Amino acid sequence: MHFLLLNQTFYPDELATSQQLLDLSRFLIREGHRVSVIADSRGYENRKLRHPAFETFETFEGIEIHRVYSSGFGKKRIALRLMDALTFDLSLLIKLVFFPKVDYVVSFTSPPLVGFIGVLYAKLKKVKSVQWLMDINPEIAVVVGYLKKNSLITRLLTAVFEYSVKNSERIVVLDRWMKKKIEPLLSENQKAVVVHPWSVVKSQERSIDFKDSVFRKENKLENKFIVLFSGNHSIGHPLDTLLQSALQLKNDPSIAFVFVGSGVRTSDVAEFKAKHHLNNILQLPLQRREILSDMLKSSNLHVIVMGNHLSGLMHPSKIYSILATGRPYLFIGPREGHVPDIIQQCPYGFFADHGEVNKVISTLETVKKYQAGDYQEVATYNPAYVTKHFSIETSLGAFLSAMEMDDSGTVIPIKKDFVASKHS
Secondary structure, eight states: OEEEEEOSOOTTOOSHHHHHHHHHHHHHHHTTOEEEEEEESSOSSOTTOOOTTOOSEEEETTEEEEEEOOOOOOSSSHHHHHHHHHHHHHHHHHHHHTSOOOSEEEEOOSSTTHHHHHHHHHHHHTOEEEEEOSBOTTHHHHHTTSSOTTSHHHHHHHHHHHHHHHTOSEEEESSHHHHHHHGGGOOTTOEEEEOOOOOSSOTTSOOOOGGGOHHHHHTTOTTOEEEEEEEEOOTTSOOHHHHHHHHHTTTOTTEEEEEEEESTTHHHHHHHHHHHTOSSEEEEOOOOGGGHHHHHHTOSEEEEEOOTTOBTTBOOTHHHHHHHHTOOEEEESOSSSHHHHHHHHSOOEEEEOTTOHHHHHHHHHHHHTOOHHHHHHHHHHHHHHHHHHSOHHHHHHHHHHHHHHHHHSSOOOOOSOOOOOOOO
16 A cells, blocks of 8 residues: 655654654555655754755655755744744645545644645545544644634634544544544544554663763763653643752752753743753753663653643653653643553552642652662563553554555554664
8 A cells, every 4th residue: 555644744853753753654664565755844843954865855765755845934933833834734735736646645733734635635636534643733722722712713723623534534543532532523434543652762672770871971960860851842741840849959969850852841941940040950952863762761750741631632652762761750740641541550650730849859759769679670560561552563553454444344464573763
């Protein structure tokens, strides 16, 4: 089969969605399918970047990559971000009018109109449409206060989203909470399949001793207790509780709060650090995939954050790599959701509500007392758990079987031992 994947970001961008699309593409190629990707010609975070690899067309590991134009205004203002998204959407639409027929067009959610454009292509070419929902907008924008619930733009975007879902043969969601949200929109002939994201760190890799971490040495963190928040700093990840914890512990030189990644809330961290003159906060950009394992395993305690009322609307995909590293983790967010589900089954995580600064600090104090045996227990159980329940084989096998079942009604076995690859 020929799969066409639509998303703004793709290799060599370092975003999690880019890395997962690369894994998906490699998986489909390995299973004997043809894969085409249409993505942006610019870097996702650095809009001025036109990487040498960002040609109009290239082939990478058998993946046919098409790049389309977008403006490069950047993310300093919402209006400028919107212009970048709209120019990409328009370029994508023009590209698809002349794009040859495929078997499946798989639309992701960045930017939000991609799914709608994918459905238009599917109808024009009479091919099958798949919506791969990484999040559910505009409902997220309403929950976090970006949009008013009954405004004209909200009603318009909601209608576009629902049209895209209702006119697609398959809907991919990331967890049971998202499936519960989307199922009321589906007809009897439609199917929502849960495809969990996967770890970008190989869980079978040897766990790095803290003293051996290159990441610690490069950032002068050798003797620190590292509290790490890594990944997307989006509006759906309120960091107030974690920042207030850093403020209360500012006189403890043994603890470093490390924020790695990108997104609108990186400015919140920078402003809070400057306002309170905090030397215990370190901010770093997204790290290359080949050094992620070292970075993630350098942490004493990982932190995952999700805004209240966002379960089922967005997905904390970093949990899989955190489990694979075999390090303790703390979840700050709603009591019902995917990570609380995991904590119930895999009892090596901690939980705090938003605003519970004292509970965050007590968690840090608990983990600071861990001995080598405690870390070894977590390092033994968590990677085994994520391998058993959330392997890349299981996830992508579920996706491919759902596609195959559309024609045959049977589950198609896949080849074994596929793992997430590092960028070349």
